[in-house]
Amino acid sequence: MSTTAWMITLQFAGVNALFALAIYASLWTGVLSLAPVFFGAVSAFTFGYVAGTLGLSPFLGLLLGAVLGAGLGALTAGLLIRLDSHYLAMATIAMVLIGRVLILNLPAEYTGGATGTLVPGDLGTWAWLIGTLVVAAYVMARLAGSRFGLAADAVREDPAVAETLAISPRRIQFIGMIISGALGGVAGILQSSFLQYIGPDTFYTHLGFVTLAAVVLGGAFHWLGPIVGAIVFTILPELLREPMGEYDRVVTGVLLVLIIIYMPRGLVDVRRLRLVRSRWWRPKGGGPEPGGPDPRDPQPVVRAEVVS
Amino acid sequence: MQLLMQQLLNGIALGSIYALFAVGFSLILAKMGILNVAHGTFATWGALSSYWLVFEHGLSFWLALVLGVVFAGALGVAADLIAFEPLRKRNAGTFAPIIASIGIWIVLLTLAEAFSGPTATSYPTESVPTEPIRVAGLLLLPAQVISVIALVVIVTAVHLLLTRSRFGAAVRAVSVDPRSATIVGVNARSTLIAVAFLAAAIAGLAGILAALSDNNVSFGIGEALLLKGFAAVVVGGYGDIRGAALLGVAIGVLEVMSAQYISSGFRDAITFGVLLVVLVLRPQGIFGERQLVRA
Numbered sequence: 001m002s003t004t005a006w007m008i009t010l011q012f013a014g015v016n017a018l019f020a021l022a023i024y025a026s027l028w029t030g031v032l033s034l035a036p037v038f039f040g041a042v043s044a045f046t047f048g049y050v051a052g053t054l055g056l057s058p059f060l061g062l063l064l065g066a067v068l069g070a071g072l073g074a075l076t077a078g079l080l081i082r083l084d085s086h087y088l089a090m091a092t093i094a095m096v097l098i099g100r101v102l103i104l105n106l107p108a109e110y111t112g113g114a115t116g117t118l119v120p121g122d123l124g125t126w127a128w129l130i131g132t133l134v135v136a137a138y139v140m141a142r143l144a145g146s147r148f149g150l151a152a153d154a155v156r157e158d159p160a161v162a163e164t165l166a167i168s169p170r171r172i173q174f175i176g177m178i179i180s181g182a183l184g185g186v187a188g189i190l191q192s193s194f195l196q197y198i199g200p201d202t203f204y205t206h207l208g209f210v211t212l213a214a215v216v217l218g219g220a221f222h223w224l225g226p227i228v229g230a231i232v233f234t235i236l237p238e239l240l241r242e243p244m245g246e247y248d249r250v251v252t253g254v255l256l257v258l259i260i261i262y263m264p265r266g267l268v269d270v271r272r273l274r275l276v277r278s279r280w281w282r283p284k285g286g287g288p289e290p291g292g293p294d295p296r297d298p299q300p301v302v303r304a305e306v307v308s
Numbered sequence: 309m310q311l312l313m314q315q316l317l318n319g320i321a322l323g324s325i326y327a328l329f330a331v332g333f334s335l336i337l338a339k340m341g342i343l344n345v346a347h348g349t350f351a352t353w354g355a356l357s358s359y360w361l362v363f364e365h366g367l368s369f370w371l372a373l374v375l376g377v378v379f380a381g382a383l384g385v386a387a388d389l390i391a392f393e394p395l396r397k398r399n400a401g402t403f404a405p406i407i408a409s410i411g412i413w414i415v416l417l418t419l420a421e422a423f424s425g426p427t428a429t430s431y432p433t434e435s436v437p438t439e440p441i442r443v444a445g446l447l448l449l450p451a452q453v454i455s456v457i458a459l460v461v462i463v464t465a466v467h468l469l470l471t472r473s474r475f476g477a478a479v480r481a482v483s484v485d486p487r488s489a490t491i492v493g494v495n496a497r498s499t500l501i502a503v504a505f506l507a508a509a510i511a512g513l514a515g516i517l518a519a520l521s522d523n524n525v526s527f528g529i530g531e532a533l534l535l536k537g538f539a540a541v542v543v544g545g546y547g548d549i550r551g552a553a554l555l556g557v558a559i560g561v562l563e564v565m566s567a568q569y570i571s572s573g574f575r576d577a578i579t580f581g582v583l584l585v586v587l588v589l590r591p592q593g594i595f596g597e598r599q600l601v602r603a
Contacts, residue, residue, distance in 0.1 A: 032403050079588050085402050086343050090538055091587045094580045097535060101577035209410050216407050249418040256411030260404050261394045 005238070013234035014129045015191045019211040020218070020226035021136055022183035027220050028149075029176035030156035030169075032085060034208035035076055035092040038099045039069040039181045040188025041203035045103065045111050047189045048119040048198060058123045062132065065189035066182040073181020077174045096208055103200040116199025123193035132190060133227070136183060140223035143179075152176060210234075213256050219266025228268050314446050315568050316561060321452030323560020324459040325518045329533040330540035330552040331463060332510035337541060339483040339503050342392060342405040347511050347537070348530030349416035354380035354512025355519035355529050356424055362435050369435045377512045384508020385501055387412050392504075396486075420527035430523045451521040458517060462510060463553045470549070479503055535576075536560075539583040 022036035043065040050056055050064070080091050103111045111117060143149045151172050154162040159169040192198045210233060218229020233252070240248035265272065329351060336344045358376030361367045367375070391408040437450035470476040478499045481489035486496040514533055519525045540559055544551035559579055566578045 027403075032406065083587060086337070086406075087542060087587060089343065089406065090542060091584060094535075094539070094583050094587075098577050098580045098584070101574065101580070105571070105573040105577065209414070212407070213410065246422050247418065250415050253411040253414030253418065256414065257391045257408050260400070260407045260411070261391070261398070264398070264400055264404060 009235055009238045010231075011124075011126070011129060011194055013231045014133055015187055015194060016207075016211055016214060016234050017133060017227040017230035018136060018183060018187035018190065019207065020214040020230040021140060021223070022180045022187060023211055023215050024220060024223065024226040025140070025180040025183055026173070026176045027215060028156060029152045029173040030085075030159065031081070031173050031176060032089040033076075033092040033177070033180065034089070034096055034205075034212065035073070035177075036069075036180055036184025036187065037203050037205075037208040037211070038092070038095040039072050039184035040191060040207075041096075041099045041103065042072060042188070043068045043185035044119065044188040044192035044198050044203065045117070048117045048192060049110050051120045052118070056120075058128060061123055061189055061193075062128075062186055065185035065187075067185075069185020069188070070178045070182040072185070073177040073179075074174070076181070077177035081170055081173050081177065093205070093208070096203070096205055100200045100204055112199070114200060116197055116202070119192040119196055119198055121193050121196040123190055124196065128193075129190060132186060136186070137223060137227065139179075144223060148172070148175060210252075213252065215266075216256065217259055217266060219268035221265055222268050222270050225266050225268040229266065232267070310445060311568075315564050317446060317448065317452070319561030319564035320557055321449075321455050321521065321560070322564060323557035324452075324455040325514050325521060325556075326533065326536040326540055326560050327553040327556025328455070328459050328462060328517065329511055329514035329537035330544070330556040331466060331549045332507040332514070333534075333537045334541040334544075334549050334552040335466070335503055335507040335510070339479055340392070340500060341402075341483070342409065344387075345406065345409045345534070346387060346412035346416060347409075347508070348532075348534030349413055349420060350380045350383050350508040350511040350530065351515025351518065351533050352420050352527055352530035353383055353416060354509075354515040355525055356420055356527070358516050359429070359431060359519065359525040360423075362431055363429075369431065369437075373513075373516055376516050377509045380512020380515065381505040381509030383416070384504045384511070387508075388501060388504040393500075396500075417527065417531075420530075424525065424527045429525050431520065431525065436520060449521070451517065455517045455521060458513060459553065459557075462513070463549060466506070466510075466549055475499070475502070536563075536579065539579055543583060543586045 019036055019040065022039070023033065026033045026035075046068060047056070047061050047064060051061060056064070076092070076095070080088055083091060104114055106113075108115075151162065151167045154165060154167055155169045155172045162169055162172075188203065191202070195202065211230065214229035214233040215226045216229070217233055218227065219225030236255075237248045237252060240251050244251065259266065263269070329347075332350075333344070333347050336342050336347065354376045357379040358369075358372040361372040361375055362369055387409075391412055392405055395404050395408060437454075439450065441448040441450065441453065468476075470479060478489065478494045479502075481492065481494050482496045482499045482503075486500070489499075490496050511530075511533075514537075515529050518529050518533060522529075536559055537556065540556035541552045543559075544553075544555035559582075562582070563575050563579060567575045570578070
C-alpha cells in the first residue's frame with residue numbers, strides 16, 4: 001500500500017476504535033448493543049444538516065455529537081434496558097435497520113435520501129481524531145478503576161450477585177448506555193467528517209459487525225482491547241486485499257470464530273497477562289517454598305451456572 | 309375490493325416465506341439458545357446451490373430443490389460442529405455464539421457474493437412452473453401456491469414432531485439442559501445436530517422459494533429474510549413455532565398492505581417499528597409465555 005492509503009486506513013482505524021469503544025462501554029455492563037451505529041448515524045446526519053445550513057465550529061460539532069448521542073443512549077436505555085440479552089441485541093440491530101430506512105425516506109433536504117449528503121470535512125484531521133481518541137481512552141481508563149467500573153464488572157459477571165452487593169444493574173447499564181451513546185455520537189461525526197459524504201449505507205450493519213468484531217478480537221475486558229482490535233481489524237483486510245482479492249473478508253470471519261473459541265477474552269487480556277507474569281516472574285525473596293503450592297497459581301474456579 | 313383481495317393473497321404468499329424462515333430461526337433460538345445471524349446465509353446458499361444445479365447441470369427444479377435444501381441443512385450442521393459445539397463445550401456464555409455466528413455470516417456471505425457474482429440471475433424460465441392460476445378473478449402464481457403449501461406442511465410437521473414424538477421430547481429436554489437430558493438417556497449431541505440440520509434445511513427451503521417468487525437469485529436473499537424472520541420470531545414470541553409462523557404471514561401482509569396503501573419507501577420502517585413497539589410493550593412476544601429462570 002502507498003503512504004496515502006496507509007494514512008487513510010489508519011484514520012478509519014481510529015474512527016472504528018471510537019465506535020468499538022462505544023460498543024465496549026455497554027458491553028462492559030453486560031449489554032450487547034449495536035445501537036452506537038444508529039447514534040452515530042443520527043449525529044452525523046444532524047451535524048451534516050446543521051453545519052451545512054448554519055455553519056458550526058468543529059468543537060461545537062463534536063459537542064453536539066456527544067450530547068445527541070448521550071441523549072439517544074438514555075432514551076434507548078429507558079425503553080429497552082429491561083429486555084433479555086438476546087432481545088436487547090436484536091432490538092438494537094432493528095434500530096440500525098430502521099435508521100437506514102429513515103435516512104432513505106426522510107425529506108431529502110435533511111438526509112439527502114438515497115444519494116446521501118455532504119458534510120464539512122474540517123473535523124477530519126489527525127489532530128481531532130487523536131485528540132478525541134486520547135480523551136475517550138483516558139475517560140475509559142479512569143472509569144475502569146472507579147466505583148462505576150467496579151460495579152460494571154460485577155454486573156457483567158453476574159447481575160444477581162451485583163444486586164446483593166447493593167448495585168442496581170439497571171442503573172449501571174443505563175449509565176453504560178449513555179457513555180456508549182456519547183462515544184457513538186462523536187464517532188459518527190468524525191466518521192462523516194473524514195468521508196465528507198454520508199449515505200444510507202455509511203452507518204449500517206456492516207459497520208456494526210466490524211466494530212463488534214473489533215471489540216471481541218481486541219478483548220472486551222479492558223479499554224485498550226477495543227482500540228487494539230479496531231486497528232487490527234481495519235488494517236488486516238487492507239493487507240489481505242492484495243493476496244486474497246475478494247476473499248479478504250473470509251479471513252476476517254474465520255478469525256472471529258477462532259478467536260471466540262480459543263481466545264474468548266481477546267488479544268488484550270489482562271487476566272492472562274497477570275497469570276503469565278505470576279508464573280514466570282517470581283520475586284526472589286518471600287517466594288513460596290519449592291515444591292509447595294504457589295498461592296498465586298491459578299486456582300480452579302468453581303463457577304455456579306445459571307440454569308436458564 | 310378486488311385489489312384488496314389480490315394484495316391480501318400476495319401478502320400471505322410473501323409472508324409464508326418469511327414464516328418458513330422464521331420457523332427455522334426460532335428452532336435454533338429457542339431450542340439451542342443461539343441467536344444465529346448466519347441463518348440468512350443458509351437460505352442464500354440453498355437458493356444458490358439449487359440454481360447452480362438447475363443452470364449448470366440441467367437437473368429438474370424439484371430435484372434441485374431437494375438437494376438445495378439438504379445442502380443448506382449440511383451447512384447448518386457444519387456451522388454447529390465447527391463453531392457452536394466447541395463453545396458449548398467451553399461454556400462460553402450467551403454472547404460468544406452470537407459473535408461466532410457473525411463470523412460464519414461474514415464467511416458464507418462473502419463466498420456467496422463471489423460464487424454468484426454481482427449480477428442477479430433467475431432460474432431458467434423453462435425449468436420452473438410459471439403459468440399463473442386464476443381463481444375467482446384473482447391471480448395466483450405457482451410460486452405463491454407452493455410457498456403457502458410448504459408453510460402449512462412444514463409448520464404442521466415440525467409442530468407435531470416437537471410435541472408428539474420421542475424426538476420432540478428429546479429436543480425439549482436438551483433445550484432445557486443438555487446434561488440432565490443425557491442422564492435420562494438422550495443423546496444430546498445427535499439431537500442438537502438434528503435440530504441444526506432441520507433449522508438450516510427449512511431456511512434453505514425458504515431461500516429457494518424466495519428466489520422462485522422474486523424470480524431473482526442473488527446473494528442478498530438471506531439478508532432480507534433474516535430481518536423479517538427475526539421480527540416474526542420476536543413479535544410472535546419464541547418457544548412456539550406456530551406463533552412465529554403466524555407473525556411471519558402477518559408481516560408479509562403488513563408489508564404488502566403498507567406498500568400499497570401507505571408508502572412503499574417506509575415499508576421496512578413500519579415492520580421494524582412494529583418490532584420495536586412490541587419489544588417495548590411485550591418483551592415476551594404476543595404468544596410467548598414469560599419464562600421463569602431460577603438461578
